[in-house]
Amino acid sequence: MARILIVGGSLGGLMAANMLLKDGHDVRVLEKVRGSMDGRGAGIVTHDALTEGLKRAGLDDSESLGxxxxxxxxxxxxxxxxxxxxxxxxxxSWSRLYHLLHRLVPAERYLQGVSVERVEQLADRVVVHALDGEQRVTFEADLVVASDGIRSAVRQQFAPQIQPxxxxxxxxxxxxxxxxxxxxxxxxxxxxxxxxxxxxxxxxxxxxxxxxxxxxxxxxxxxxxxxxxxxxxxxxxxxxxxxxxxxxxxxxxxxxxxxxxxxxxxxxxxxxxxxxxxxxxxxxxxxxxxxxYDLASTQIAFDRVALMGDASFVGRPHIGMGVTKAAEDAAALADAIRSHGATAEALRVYEQQRLPQCQMAVDRARWLGAYMQSQAAGSDAHTTERNAREVVAETAIDLGRYGHVTAFRPTPAPTQQHAGAKHAEH
Ligand SMILES: Cc1cc2nc3c(=O)[nH]c(=O)nc-3n(C[C@H](O)[C@H](O)[C@H](O)COP(=O)(O)OP(=O)(O)OC[C@H]3O[C@@H](n4cnc5c(N)ncnc54)[C@H](O)[C@@H]3O)c2cc1C
CATH class of the missing domain: 3.30.9.60 (D-Amino Acid Oxidase; Chain A, domain 2)
Structure with missing residues (x-):
């Protein structure tokens, strides 16, 4: 049984926490928001891979998702x-999934009001430094999984060059x-x-x-x-x-x-x-x-620290896959830890598996959105215009079930950046 700390108690963090708890690990979730998180977010498109992930996280088949x-x-x-x-x-919806996943985590393992500031890697363990209200606190673990969203404090520490x-x-x-x-x-x-x-x-x-x-x-x-x-x-x-x-x-x-x-x-x-x-x-x-925003990381494993969910990659919402991707990340992490123990090697294996798949999702999401910009007056986005049928047939589809309706043609990554703007949490 390994000690695993999860930073961020939204859908990604909850998915990972439940899968790792089911594998018998000593898991704690550190979430900076104190009080109810319900009421955040809006609709979520489901995919078969999300349903699979929820099952693996411990959700009963009979639960209605929506x-x-x-x-x-x-x-x-x-x-x-x-x-x-x-x-x-x-x-x-975000609220429905949060409610279903949150109630599976024992209350003493879901610590709210804890804002992670820094992660310290030692030879055999990791120490997380956080603020609990006014108080400085530390937590020790064998591994840290950062699911702290697009503005991830953990990613800022280990890969500050990766920005939305x-x-x-x-x-x-x-x-x-x-x-x-x-x-x-x-x-x-x-x-x-x-x-x-x-x-x-x-x-x-x-x-x-x-x-x-x-x-x-x-x-x-x-x-x-x-x-x-x-x-x-x-x-x-x-x-x-x-x-x-x-x-x-x-x-x-x-x-x-x-x-x-x-x-x-x-x-x-x-x-x-x-x-x-x-x-x-x-x-x-x-x-x-x-x-x-687009967010694409080139590294998501740093010795005993891994990034997942929106902390690692964010595709534009046209693919409707953010939560499904978080479920796939969580499952890949749990698999790697099963095979290699709670080690840096497990996180490297996780990274090798997820990097190409997540990059593909970001590329596809950019492709789905780019046609709008190519239609805008004075646009310099060199994308092929798409017809309405393709847009309706391709947006937020379950690729596993319906496949690609048209040939996916990656578009160049935009360089335009607005340094101050930030993704609103939802
Ligand atoms: C317009 C729009 C539509 C979307 N539609 C869909 C859809 O149809 N289907 C879909 O699957 N996805 C959709 N998404 C994406 C989806 O909402 C996200 O991918 C998903 O919520 C990611 O979850 P996460 O847990 O990785 O990150 P987040 O939900 O961002 O959670 C991060 C958590 O970490 C906590 N945190 C942050 N910093 C710290 C810290 N320092 N210490 C402790 N805790 C911290 C935060 O409080 C938060 O609870 C959409 C997104 C947008 C913008």
Missing amino acids: VAIDGRMSLNHDGSVGIEIDMPQVLT VYAGYVAWRGVCDESVLSNLTLNTVFDTFGFCLPVGEQIIGYPVAGPGNDTRRGRRAYNFVWYRPAPAGPALDALLTDADGVHHPGGISPNKVSWKNVSDMRQDARRILAPQFAEMIEKTAQPFLQPI
Whole structure:
């Protein structure tokens, strides 16, 4: 039995904690947020690999993850239906997955309010230095697994040169209650994975469980993600500035998003989106926004310390795979530790397995998103324009189940970077 510390108690950390606990290890999770983490995040597309990961983490097969749909459609500007594709999928939410995974970890092993500052590697063990409120504390372990998100403090220590690269656009997100929507919206797009593809932009959405994980008709909600260009500099800064004029370069929290920006965004929605999506946006109380980033690491094992989840690689959300990737990382780590013990060698094996797969996911996500930029006026993004059917057929699909619908052509990595901007946690 090895002592393993996991930094970060979100979905990635919980996935790893549960898999390693099941293998009999002495696991503790260090999470900097004190108090409830519920209510973070929004919809999550599931993949068979995620279901497998959840099973391995100890989840019962019979647990319902969320809402099942049969297919996808795109809406034209006038609200008529464009493309329709059969593609069954299950849509869940961050809160649902957090609740299911968190309750499997014994309370004494999930330490909240502990913010990790530094990791010290000794010949035979690792010492983690953290702040618990005002108090300095240390923890010892055989291995440290850092699942502390895109701004990972652990990655900053071991690989400070690896930084997120701003993709040049943001996602406006929100969740609208089913009960407030018109029959037009309910009868066309609500029960599907919906798209609307104005030039240079993209909105997608899908039904998710309503409050209390209620999946009954009338009690569900519709989760939307609207990708809009916002070049680094004044355009992005304006979006990250609240109504009192305070700039939040590190990511603006949902309750700080300026009402003026929300109002402008709603007006644009009425002008350029299908009325069904404009209605959802109008009726969502607090839409929020997140800048979109690429993050690709060249090393994710540092002797007895490994990076996983968003701390190691982040693909743009078009692949809808962040949580699935975290589950695959956790399973690969657990496998390597089974084969090689809690050693630096195990982490090297984990790294060899995951680096190429994660890089591929980041490349594919960039490819899925890049066409929007190639359509934008004055763009220098040299990508092939994609037709709407390809976008609908390729976005957030379960590759294991449906494969590639079109040939995936990697696009060059962007160099544009906005040093101050940060991924909002969700
Ligand atoms: C617009 C959008 C849509 C998305 N849609 C999907 C989707 O459909 N499907 C999907 O699978 N994924 C999706 N994702 C991605 C998904 O949300 C993430 O990949 C996933 O949540 C990653 O989890 P994580 O545990 O690695 O990191 P995070 O969720 O970022 O968690 C990091 C945790 O570490 C803690 N922490 C940070 N620093 C410290 C420290 N110093 N000490 C202790 N704790 C610390 C934080 O408080 C946090 O709890 C989407 C993302 C975006 C932006």
